[in-house]
Structure formats: structure tokens, C-alpha cells
Amino acid sequence: MAGPIDFYFDFSSAYSAIARLQIADVAQRHGRELRWRAISLGVIFRELRHAPPAPDTAKGRYIWHDVERSAREAGMAWRWPDPFPFNSIPAARGFHWLQVNDEAHALPFLHAMFEGSFSEGRNLSTPDAVAGLAHELGLDADAILAGMAQPEIKARLQTTTADAVVAGVFGAPTLIADGEMFWGADRLAYLDRWLQYGDDRPAGHPHSHQEPPE
């Protein structure tokens, strides 16, 4: 029973911007449906009383550097948006509205959002900025702007975020397949092998005592 892969992401998550480049290939390779599930990480952080490392700490400085290195590894041009992190709720609502009302344009919008924010460094944190991006893609900016304000669209983002918390999500990106959870852009290779072998994967590189190379 090959179930879907849930890709939980936040439009303001730098590692989500990287992972979204590779996840479709993984899903396709294993014949799995891929469900793109936009959430609000800010809501989850408040609920879990969790916060990302502050940029003026050793961990914060490292993470920023690691994001840039990870983007380079993935072949993605990188430019931090200002402000960062930013309010991703308008983008998430716009994406949910497209999934319901214009599904064919949901993924092009997603990629344009991530590239606008993290490759071009644009500030796409307001409903107007998100609608402007949609306009650049040839979409109906007014319809998206109105869609973001619809109660059922707001509820859809809330429900998706609540689903994520129930599933155990505490950060983004998070991938879940058949109940197995993978957190971080750096876990796509693990997901790939898990989809192939499950828990029965024979060890690829057996190790025991290693003598020093003296």
C-alpha cells in the first residue's frame, strides 16, 4: 500500500525553499502521490513554545551559514529576504486558495514565491505583495487577494497546521510517508532509501572498530 507523501512547508522556511526543489523527484521515483501542505510554522512555534535559534547566537550564526551552503549544494541562487523571517500567512493562504480554485497554478506560484523570497530577496510578506507576484505569473491578482480573506481559506490553513501538529511536526520542511517522519532538507536521502527499503534496509557501510590510520 503505497500511501502519499505529505510535504509540510512554510513559505518563510529557508530549508523548505531548498527541499521543494528535490521532493518531487523523490516522490516520482517511488510512484508516490505528493501532497504539498502549506502550514504556519509561527503558529506551531507558539503552540509548542519553541523558537528558532536567534541570529545573534552561535547556533543562529551557524544555521544561517549552513542554509547558504545547503543552497549552493542544491544549485539554488540564494539571497536572504529582508525582513527574515517574514510573515508567510498571506502566501500560505494564497497557495491554499489556488489549490482549491486553480490547482494547475498552485505549484508555479509556490516556486515563484520561494524564488522571489530566497533567490531574489524580495519582501513578499503582505497580501498585496503576494497578489503582485500572482499578477506577474498571469494570475488574477484581485481574485487571489479576495481568496486570502475567505473564511474557508483561513480555516484550511488552520486545519492543515493543526493536522501537522497532530502528526508530530515541530519544524519545516517535514515529510511524512506511511507514518514515518523526516525533518529537514537534509533528510531527503533518508526518505528516498526508506521508501525503497523500509526498516529492513541492509546496512550499506558496515563499521566496527576503526583503527586510526597511523
Place this chain on the structure above:
Amino acid sequence: MAGPIDFYFDFSSAYSAIARLQIADVAQRHGRELRWRAISLGVIFRELRHAPPAPDTAKGRYIWHDVERSAREAGMAWRWPDPFPFNSIPAARGFHWLQVNDEAHALPFLHAMFEGSFSEGRNLSTPDAVAGLAHELGLDADAILAGMAQPEIKARLQTTTADAVVAGVFGAPTLIADGEMFWGADRLAYLDRWLQYGDDRPAGHPHSHQEPPE
């Protein structure tokens, strides 16, 4: 100028137990000296007011599971020690004493410590337990026990830990080469490529807009 690789680790760090299996190969491949630097992560966490995720949180549960999966990927048998985390200061002092007084046995001791703790689930948190492990390796248990109590050995652990904080270390394992820092067993591949290409590595997998595979 090919400088050394500093491998900062804590004997109670699960991801350190995994990374120590692979780091010697990476260093050897690039002709780099490898410096094994035992630190006390507990001291660093207190200084940085940082704590690992609690095991009864979503993140804590995930990390425990990810450790087991990462060990399987690395071909390492896994059994959690009880208690975990444990007091790693006796082991760290024993290792520092060996580095100063019996260098040829420092690495066999290191691997035996990690395998005893994380493959066999033994409690190696006391000076007597660490000395007992040394005895099993054919080393002089009494000499190590006395060595752990030497002021200069205690100071060596403190200095190494302080060096780590100055270098920006906030977790373990952390690898530093030519000032470039890598945190986590999952960053060995990045270190490997960075040692080869530095910051000039051409992108291996260029990406741009990806259309959905519809």
C-alpha cells in the same frame, strides 16, 4: 595550506558516536591531520543556556528516532545506554589522559567507549566504569583512574571545551577545518566536498522552476 580538522565530540553525544565512524576516512582522503577533541557538552549547554530537546516533546521523540535511523544508515548496531544522556566527564578525562600519556591507545579507547555506550547500552558514566572499560582493553585501570583526577587533565578538558566555545561550537559533533564549521553527523558529506572544492564548488544539480510531474 591544508590545516588540521578539529573533531569536537562528547562521549554522551549519540550523533558523535555515529560521526566518529566516518571522520577518519574523510580526513585521510584529503590528507588532513585529524584532531580528536573531547569536550563537555553539558558545560557548553550551561554556558550558552541551551538544552537538547526534552524526550517528551515532538522534537525530542523525533530526534531519538532519527538517531536510530542514522545509526542504521551508518551500519552501527544501536542500543541506548541507561541513563541517557549520561555524565561523560570521566570518559572525557580518561581520553585526555591517554592522549597525553599513552597516545596509541587513545583511539581504541574512544571507539570502545562509544560502542560500549551506544551499541551495547552499558552505563559508562562513572570513573570506575570507565576504568573497567580500560581494563578490558588491556590498559592500566589504576593509572587511568588516577589520571582522571589530575588537575592538569581536568584543566585540559576545560581548555578544550573553552576553545570549542570560542570557535563557535554549540553542539556535537562539530567539525572545523580552516575556520569552516560543520555541525552534525549529517554534515560529513558537506565537509568532504568543502575540503575538495572550498566555496567555489560548481553546483552539482542545478535547479530552477520545476514543473509538477503531472
